[in-house]
Every structure is written in C-alpha cells, then in structure tokens.
Amino acid sequence: MASWISFVGFGLxxxxxxxxxxxxxxxxxxxxxxxxxxxxxxxxxxxxxPWVVIAALALLxxxxxxxxxxxxxxxxxxxxxxxxxxxxxxGLFAWPLSAQTGRQxxxxxTEPAYSYMRFFLLAQPEALSWASFMWIGIPLGSxxxxxxxxxxKWRSPGPQRLLQALAGGVVMGIGAAIAGGCTVGHSLxxxxxxxxxxxxxxxxxxxxxxTASLVLFGDVMVQRSVRHAERA
Numbered sequence: 001m002a003s004w005i006s007f008v009g010f011g012l013x014x015x016x017x018x019x020x021x022x023x024x025x026x027x028x029x030x031x032x033x034x035x036x037x038x039x040x041x042x043x044x045x046x047x048x049x050p051w052v053v054i055a056a057l058a059l060l061x062x063x064x065x066x067x068x069x070x071x072x073x074x075x076x077x078x079x080x081x082x083x084x085x086x087x088x089x090x091g092l093f094a095w096p097l098s099a100q101t102g103r104q105x106x107x108x109x110t111e112p113a114y115s116y117m118r119f120f121l122l123a124q125p126e127a128l129s130w131a132s133f134m135w136i137g138i139p140l141g142s143x144x145x146x147x148x149x150x151x152x153k154w155r156s157p158g159p160q161r162l163l164q165a166l167a168g169g170v171v172m173g174i175g176a177a178i179a180g181g182c183t184v185g186h187s188l189x190x191x192x193x194x195x196x197x198x199x200x201x202x203x204x205x206x207x208x209x210x211t212a213s214l215v216l217f218g219d220v221m222v223q224r225s226v227r228h229a230e231r232a
Contacts, residue, residue, distance in 0.1 A: 001156045006169035007113070013173020014110060015117040026178050040196040050194055091188050101130040106189040109134070110176040179204070 016022050034040075043050040065081070078086075094106040105111075112135045118127035146152035157165075176182040179201045181190060187205065190198025 001154075002161055002165040005162050006165040006172075009166040009169025010173040010176070011113045011117040011169075013170040013175075014114045014177045015121065015173075017174050017177035018114060019118075022174060022177075029178055042194040042196060042199060045196065053194060087188065091192070094189075098130050103130050105131075105185075106192075107131075107134065107184050108181065108189065109138075109184040110173075110180075110182050111185070113173070114177070175204075175208070 017026050041050070043053045046053060091107050098105060108131050112129075112131040112133075115127040115129060115132045116135060118124040119132075143152065172182070176185075179186065181198070181201060183202075183205055186198040186201040191202055
C-alpha cells in the first residue's frame with residue numbers, strides 16, 4: 001500500500017511542478033543554461049571518443065563489480081547483477097521500440113507518471129504514449145516476480161508510514177520534474193548516452209539518497225558498515 005501511495009504522491013509532485021503551484025519555481029531554476037549548441041556529453045567535454053570513455057567506465061565498474069557481494073544477506077529473489085543485466089537489456093531494446101512510435105527516447109518513469117496525471121485529472125487522452133504502458137508493466141512484472149519467489153503479500157502500514165510514503169513521493173516527483181527525469185530517465189537511459197545533464201542528476205540523486213538514509217536509518221547503516229569492515 002505504501003508503494004501505491006508513494007506513486008500517487010510522485011505523480012502529484014510532477015503535476016504541481018510542471019503545471020501547478022511550483023511551475024514558476026521550475027521555470028526560474030531552468031532559466032540559467034550552462035553551455036549552448038549541442039547537448040554536452042562527458043565524451044565531448046573530455047574531447048575523447050565515446051567508446052574510450054565507455055571502456056574506461058566499464059573497467060571501473062567491473063573492478064567494483066567483483067569486489068562487491070553479489071547478494072546481500074537480507075535480499076531475496078534475483079541477485080543485483082542479474083537484475084541489473086536484465087534491466088540493462090530491457091533498456092537497450094526500449095530505444096528502437098520507442099522509436100517505432102515516433103518517440104526518440106528510451107525507458108522513462110517521470111514522463112508516463114505525468115501522462116497519467118494529465119489523463120485522469122485533466123481528461124487529456126492525448127497525453128498517453130508508448131511510455132505510459134511502462135506503468136502497466138511495472139506493477140504487473142513486480143507482482144509476477146514476487147509470486148514466483150514466494151515473497152508476495154499484502155501489507156498495510158500504519159498512518160505515519162503512509163504519510164511518509166506520500167510526502168516522499170511528492171518530494172521525489174518535484175525533484176524529478178525539475179531535473180527532467182528520475183533514476184530511470186537519467187541514471188539508466190540518459191547516463192548511457194554520457195549526457196552531462198544525466199550524470200549531474202544521478203550525482204544529485206545519490207547524494208540525496210545517502211543523506212536521507214543517514215537521517216532516517218543512520219544507526220542501521222553504521223552497524224552494517226561495521227559488520228562489513230569486520231568481514232573484510
């Protein structure tokens with residue numbers, strides 16, 4: 001239930017930022033443009049071939065990959081390498097499939113969330129697009145995966161947790177709208193093109209997640225870090 005409430009808050013945050021109360025703030029933040037002409041990429045800034053940059057990043061990720069446990073003690077289902085590889089393949093095929101509909105972009109979550117808000121709240125059926133169907137696949141795929149691994153169950157947290165989920169979803173939606181994307185649109189899709197906007201957004205997302213985690217779960221994170229250091 002908390003996940004569904006968070007999704008509603010996510011859509012509302014996007015809606016109020018793109019077309020509502022916070023639209024002037026968004027316009028003000030976007031008024032300053034750094035650079036000009038073609039969109040900046042990490043390869044263009046370094047004046048290197050994109051494949052050289054990709055090879056260097058792949059090497060760094062590969063070193064980190066083999067130094068990290070494939071599955072945490074608390075994790076069920078697929079390990080994170082299998083999950084990451086699967087999501088990467090889905091993201092790869094999303095580009096040509098999306099292009100077949102005239103949409104020149106890959107996987108996205110912020111865009112379809114905003115589309116559904118426009119469809120249900122503003123009665124704009126033209127807002128629905130290829131990306132809108134992703135929001136059908138996310139809960140359906142999650143449900144089938146959870147059932148497959150025997151982890152599916154209905155949970156109804158208390159009022160405080162639901163309010164936290166709603167507030168977190170709204171804040172996340174506001175940030176995604178201002179940034180023009182979230183972890184899927186920027187970190188998965190945009191980062192693969194080495195776009196500096198996506199790299200910057202991803203760095204901000206990581207900083208925000210770590211900050212929120214330290215505030216909300218500081219003691220737990222410290223204990224896990226100590227246990228990991230002891231095993232190392």
